[in-house]
Amino acid sequence: MPSQSIIVPQISSFPLHELKARQALRWLVKLNVVEPELSTCGRTGNRMAYAIAPGARKVVENPDVLPFGQPVNGLEIVTRRCIYTPLDGFAEEAGCPECRQEIGEALFESLEDWMPGHTDNFTCPLCGHEDDINGFLFLDPCGFSNLGFIFNDWLAAGFKKDFLDQFAARLDRSVTWVKVRWQD
Structure with a gap:
């Protein structure tokens, strides 16, 4: 089943986001998690992505299920405003951290103002x-x-907590791991 593991910094407008994307990519290449050159191993748009590399085995819980040898296996980096949600069974429920009440409907309606910035x-x-x-x-x-x-297609492998912590440290920002699954 197709999937995506998406790491997203917890900030709407990341300052100097394109520079930070390049820095994060250099770090991932140095760890040998992804290859340094783009190839057609992505899923969206022109399918260009950074292919999985042998070091990916060190950053996941279940390395045997990584998509080595599969046509879709790469890292796509998005540097435009985007909403990242699970697709299959997404509840669209949200709460206020202050009053602890359910406010999902109003929050998701507000995305019409958020998306264009x-x-x-x-x-x-x-x-x-x-x-x-x-x-x-x-x-x-x-x-x-x-x-x-x-x-x-890295979802089944599951990122190690240490890797997510290191990623957050590299971005100097807390991150969310969005787990996307969908049916063919």
Whole structure:
């Protein structure tokens, strides 16, 4: 089943996001997690991505299920504003970290203002708490940012916590691991 493991920094507008994307890519290449050159191993758009490399085995829990030898196996880096959510069974439920009430419908409706960049923030309609949209609580991990790292078909392998922590340290920002599955 096709899948994606997406690492997203918890900030809507990452400053100097294209520079940070290049720095993160250099780090992943140095770790030998991905190859340094683009190839047609992606899933979206022109299918260009950075192919899986042998060092990927060191950053996942189950290296035997990594997509080595598969036509889709690479890292796609997104440097435009994007919404990252699980596809299969996504609940669209969210809560306010201040009043702890369910505000998912209002939050997801606000994405019409968030997506074009009119705002990075959301204000809870119940208590007035305002924060970057990533600061709210989501039943299913999701992310909203102008920077994202999509690892195609790596989901079954599962990232190690240490790798996610190192990735967050590299970005100098907390990250969300969005797990995307869909049916063929």
